[in-house]
Amino acid sequence: MSLLRMERRASDNPYLHKDFHAALSTALDYLRLTYGETAVRDFLHQFARAWYQPLREKFRQHGLPALREHYARIFSLEGGEVTFLESTNELQIVCKRNPAVLYLRERGTPISPLFHETVATVGQTLCDETDWKSELLSWDPETGAYRQRFFRKPA
Amino acid sequence: MISCTEFIPAYNELFRYLDQRGGTNAVQGFWEFLSDRFLTNLRDLVATHGLKGCWLYWSRTLNEEAADFVMELDEEAGIFRIEMRRCPSKRRLLESTHLQPYPHYCRHCDVLYRRVLEPLGYSYEFDDSKTDQAVCTLTVRRKTPPA
Numbered sequence: 001m002s003l004l005r006m007e008r009r010a011s012d013n014p015y016l017h018k019d020f021h022a023a024l025s026t027a028l029d030y031l032r033l034t035y036g037e038t039a040v041r042d043f044l045h046q047f048a049r050a051w052y053q054p055l056r057e058k059f060r061q062h063g064l065p066a067l068r069e070h071y072a073r074i075f076s077l078e079g080g081e082v083t084f085l086e087s088t089n090e091l092q093i094v095c096k097r098n099p100a101v102l103y104l105r106e107r108g109t110p111i112s113p114l115f116h117e118t119v120a121t122v123g124q125t126l127c128d129e130t131d132w133k134s135e136l137l138s139w140d141p142e143t144g145a146y147r148q149r150f151f152r153k154p155a
Numbered sequence: 156m157i158s159c160t161e162f163i164p165a166y167n168e169l170f171r172y173l174d175q176r177g178g179t180n181a182v183q184g185f186w187e188f189l190s191d192r193f194l195t196n197l198r199d200l201v202a203t204h205g206l207k208g209c210w211l212y213w214s215r216t217l218n219e220e221a222a223d224f225v226m227e228l229d230e231e232a233g234i235f236r237i238e239m240r241r242c243p244s245k246r247r248l249l250e251s252t253h254l255q256p257y258p259h260y261c262r263h264c265d266v267l268y269r270r271v272l273e274p275l276g277y278s279y280e281f282d283d284s285k286t287d288q289a290v291c292t293l294t295v296r297r298k299t300p301p302a
Contacts, residue, residue, distance in 0.1 A: 002230060003231075020163075023162060047172075
């Protein structure tokens with residue numbers, strides 16, 4: 001019989017716990033099964049308004065570069081693969097390697113059929129009260145590869 | 156994409172959303188569902204390795220979450236203990252200038268793990284008296300001696 005002890009400071013490790021993707025997928029499924037599909041979108045909208053409030057403010061002030069900077073950072077952090085296609089009035093995010101979905105597939109976690117709303121609803125919410133719109137152009141449920149567009153609302 | 160580094164704010168907002176819809180019972184219902192569906196890895200580890208399964212489970216999760224903690228396993232005494240000196244989840248919520256922490260946020264740690272461990276023959280004690288400082292302790296005791 002052994003006595004084991006482990007002591008860690010927060011600074012000893014980077015903060016990257018990919019199981020949280022599985023917890024999020026499970027949570028979306030719970031909402032869908034218990035309250036219906038609208039609840040998934042309502043929750044993601046509420047979350048995005050609260051959590052991305054500083055990003056939304058930056059987006060309002062600086063436009064598309066604020067979004068590009070945000071998405072470049074999180075994809076880099078998680079080892080994803082993304083390309084940005086930019087013009088003055090449009091940003092397309094082309095995700096070729098989605099680290100969230102790939103992790104879920106690797107772990108064998110069921111993926112919520114509404115997992116794409118983590119892209120679509122969040123994108124739309126970022127555009128709340130701005131001159132911009134967002135749409136999810138494509139989503140591959142198998143790999144999570146997607147193409148999303150942020151563009152200026154037609155006058 | 157929502158990054159896994161943004162999950163804690165999402166979790167917090169989910170609790171708030173569920174509470175708005177159905178009060179604390181709705182939040183409790185989700186925690187039970189999550190425990191049953193998501194914590195299968197903890198359940199499998201403890202079923203296979205006994206109390207050491209707790210050590211194996213939290214060795215990975217707490218390091219990946221960059222927690223500030225002391226964790227001890229005394230297999231002979233049948234005790235596993237985590238002293239959380241700074242919970243990375245609660246700390247993020249407390250430090251946020253624009254998020255409102257769900258008042259019962261830390262209770263999920265009581266419900267989720269208790270639901271896994273008690274049916275496997277362990278007692279589970281969660282001291283949440285200092286969670287306003289992102290501090291807590293979790294103690295798991297074997298109820299019966301090993302065969």
